Amino acid sequence: MQKILFASLLLILYAGSSVMAQSCRGSYATYIVRDAKGKVITNPASSSVTYTGGESIASKKWRYSIQGEFVNAGIKLPAALAAIANNVSGITTSQFCNFPEPALLNVTLGGKTMELTFKFPKMGEQDSADFVVDSLPFKPGKYAITLAKATGYGMYYAPTGWKKLP
Numbered sequence: 001m002q003k004i005l006f007a008s009l010l011l012i013l014y015a016g017s018s019v020m021a022q023s024c025r026g027s028y029a030t031y032i033v034r035d036a037k038g039k040v041i042t043n044p045a046s047s048s049v050t051y052t053g054g055e056s057i058a059s060k061k062w063r064y065s066i067q068g069e070f071v072n073a074g075i076k077l078p079a080a081l082a083a084i085a086n087n088v089s090g091i092t093t094s095q096f097c098n099f100p101e102p103a104l105l106n107v108t109l110g111g112k113t114m115e116l117t118f119k120f121p122k123m124g125e126q127d128s129a130d131f132v133v134d135s136l137p138f139k140p141g142k143y144a145i146t147l148a149k150a151t152g153y154g155m156y157y158a159p160t161g162w163k164k165l166p
Helices: 002-021 069-073 079-087
Strands: 027-031 050-052 091-095 103-109 112-119 130-133 141-146 154-157 162-165
Touching (some): 027 112
Parallel strands (some): 027 130, 112 141, 130 154
Antiparallel strands (some): 141 162
C-alpha cells in the first residue's frame, strides 16, 4: 500500500510540474489594413476588405480584431497611429505560445489581392509576443515581412519592412 501511495504521489508531483512548465500567454499578430492611398482602414470588417488564410490550420485562423484590441499590449506605436488606435480594427491571428512557422494572409480590396507572408522570429518554446504589423498602401502582389524578435511583450513593425516578391 505504501508503494502505491508513494508512486501516486510521484505521479501527481511530476504531472503538476510538467503542466506548470508548459504555460505561456500565447502570441498574437495583428495586421493594420491600409487603402491604396495609405490611409488606415479603421474597420475592415464593415468595408469592402475580405481575407483568407490559415483556414486549414486551426491555430492560425485569421479574424477581424475588436477595435483597439492591440492597444492593450503596451506596444509603442507611431504618433499618427497611436492617435486613432482605439478606433482601429485589424486582421489578427494567434498561436499558443509562439509562431513556429510563417503565417499566410490574402487581403482583397476592390477585387484585387495582396498575398502576404509573415515570417516570425525563432523564439524559445515557452516565449510569447505580440506583433502589430502595419501595411503598405494597398497594391496587389506578393509581399513578405521578416519580423525581428519583439522586445518586451511585443512590437510594432513599420510598413517599410515589407518586401515585394516576384
